[in-house]
Amino acid sequence: MREGERPEIAKLPLFAEMKEEQRERVFSASHLQVFPPQLILFDVGQKPDFLYVLVDGLIELFTTNGDRDSTMAIVEPVSSFILAALxxxxxxxxxxxxxxSSRVMLIPAxxxxxxxxxxxxxxxxxxxxxxxxxxxxxxxxTDMKLRQSTERLGNFLLLESHKRNGAMNLQLRGEKKLLASLLGMTPENLSRALSALAKHGVSVAGGNITITDHDALVTFARPDPFLDGVEV
Amino acid sequence: MREGERPEIAKLPLFAEMKEEQRERVFSASHLQVFPPQLILFDVGQKPDFLYVLVDGLIELFTTNGDRDSTMAIVEPVSSFILAALxxxxxxxxxxxxxxSSRVMLIPAxxxxxxxxxxxxxxxxxxxxxxxxxxxxxxxxTDMKLRQSTERLGNFLLLESHKRNGAMNLQLRGEKKLLASLLGMTPENLSRALSALAKHGVSVAGGNITITDHDALVTFARPDPFLDGVEV
DNA sequence: CGAGTCAATTGATAATTATCAATTCACCGG
DNA sequence: CCGGTGAATTGATAATTATCAATTGACTCG
Known part of the structure; x- marks a missing residue:
């Protein structure tokens, strides 16, 4: 892999504390690869040959059952994924x-x-x-089992805002149907949920969502300090 | 803690491979305690003071949101729980x-x-x-997002049967409303789902459930070889 | 700049699940 | 053996969510 990529990957908590010598061993055996959009990196059922580290781009983890599928997570750079399978x-x-289009580091399993x-x-x-x-x-x-769809959306927005240092203006990564699937609802219902939140301090303009009244949204969505707390 | 309890706890995968000296250090600082039924061991939001190991009995892990609550897992002996919080x-x-009534080993965090x-x-x-x-x-x-309630029940029964070495006769641990909550449905709907499965090879007599036609149940529930596969 | 494409929205309807309200059933204590 | 208690079941209804269909909107490509 290229030298220039290493620093940001080495900064990942996962690799930050290890011995330099071992890190060198891992990194020199790994390679960085660029994948075009909409490419399947791996499928359910395959054995993991690599640990994946997303350096740049956006990746979706999803599961399938018959003709339905569901987004399980959206991976943003820089982070590793499928550690548990490895x-x-x-x-x-x-x-x-x-x-x-994504740049991914592949570390031999x-x-x-x-x-x-x-x-x-x-x-x-x-x-x-x-x-x-x-x-x-x-x-x-817990979110899936205990809340209904509009509440999930409300809490998602609050959490996103929190992650972005309290920014009241959110720009969606990816399409809305992706968010719908992540939240366990249909695109149609996401549309309706977004308009329902207009009464609770949220305004939408395309992929740009603004929390106009934070308190009103909190009152509606009732975030839980522990459940929705941000992990260190 | 009593000497007689140690062997079965030491056999747990978690403690099986560690150095005897360290195990001694851990076990001698721990104590075994008996709790009556329906006792709250800890609540959401508390900091973990112990790792818990259920030696005997049955324990429910659950979450709450306002006036609803939901069973997240049922812990059977012998196993540890809340390792991630620790x-x-x-x-x-x-x-x-x-x-x-449960016997629990408490290991100082x-x-x-x-x-x-x-x-x-x-x-x-x-x-x-x-x-x-x-x-x-x-x-x-995945089960929650991709399947509806009767399918979840069907797959639950197939998995339980598999866990019990393919036994076609299952005795429920705990009450049915507990199972309902674990599967993310109301007790009423569990009743209805169970009677709906009568057409697909399941017969119920109180807490005793029999899979009378395994193939029929498989056809209905469509278990996924990976999703519903049994972990080693 | 207009046609084509696909995401997003909106409306109407259907399916699924939850809630409310009675019973029925099983078990325990007197 | 009887009455009481609470789980489980059953039925009726309501709420939530999904599906189907049509339209709008945004963007690309020729």
Missing amino acids: VTNQPFLMSARTLQ DLLRDVIKQDGALMQEAMRELAVGYRHMVRTL | VTNQPFLMSARTLQ DLLRDVIKQDGALMQEAMRELAVGYRHMVRTL
Whole structure:
């Protein structure tokens, strides 16, 4: 891989604490690849050959059942994905596709599993990343089971705003039907939910969403301090 | 803690590979406690003081939102729970209550985090356990997003049967409303779903459910080999 | 600049799930 | 053995969400 890419990847929490020597071993065996939009990187059921690190672009993790499919997560740069499949060396439970042209670092799975065993700091970060991922899943599942669609949307907007340092103006990454699938609803219902939120401090102009009355949205969506709290 | 309890706990994958010396350190600082049914062990938002290991009994992990609540998992012996909260040292995202009188081992959180850092084998098992837990969550979320309630029930029965070595006769642990909540439906709809499955090879007598026609149930529920596959 | 394409919206209807209200059933204690 | 308590079931209705169909809107390509 190119030298210039390394610093931002090495800054990832996962790789930040490991021994330089081991990092060198991992990085020199990895390669960076550019994929066009709408390309399937891997499918459910395949064995993981690599750990993936999204350096630039946008990637969707999704699952399929018969003719339906559902977005499980949207991966933004810079972050790794499918660590759990790599650690357990079990088939993927999700498929991945690029939403935009994306640069991805591919780290050979066997090598990485080996280095994880040898480098305690790396293992600890892998453990932490899995714990954080697990907790994220708990949040998402709770969100699905305990809230209805418009509430989910409201809380999603509040959380996005929080992530962006409280910005009241949000620009959607990707299409609205993607967001709909992520939130577990149809595109039609997302449209209706967005207009329903107009009464609760949200205004929409295309892919640009503005929270005009934060308090009103909070009153409607009732975010939970723990469930919707931002993980460190 | 009593000596007699240790062997079965030490056999847990989590503690199986660690150094005997470290295990001794952990176990001797832990204590075993018996809780009556319907007792809250901890609530959402509390910081984890212990890792919990259920030795005997039955425990429910659940979440709350306003006046609704939902069962997230049912913990059967012998297994540990809330490892992710312990590792991240973040507040619980789920509450726990005993469903039956339960014996629980309490391992001090600070100590265990410390030992995890020192014992590579333990850390590796913790990492693996978190990865397996993450994957379980992915399955559950997919199940919720992609299937409707009667299908979820059908697949639940198939999976339970598989777990019990293909037994066609299943005895429910706990009440039906618990199962309903776990599957994300109301008790009323669980009743209706169970009677709907009568046409697809399932017969019910109280808490005793029999799969009378496995193929018919498979045809109806369409289990996915990966999603519903049993993790090693 | 206009046709074509696809996302997004809107309206109408259907399916699914939840809620409310009775019973019925099972089990326990007196 | 009887009455009481709460789970489970059943039926009727309401709320939520999905589906189907049509239209609008935005953008690209020739």
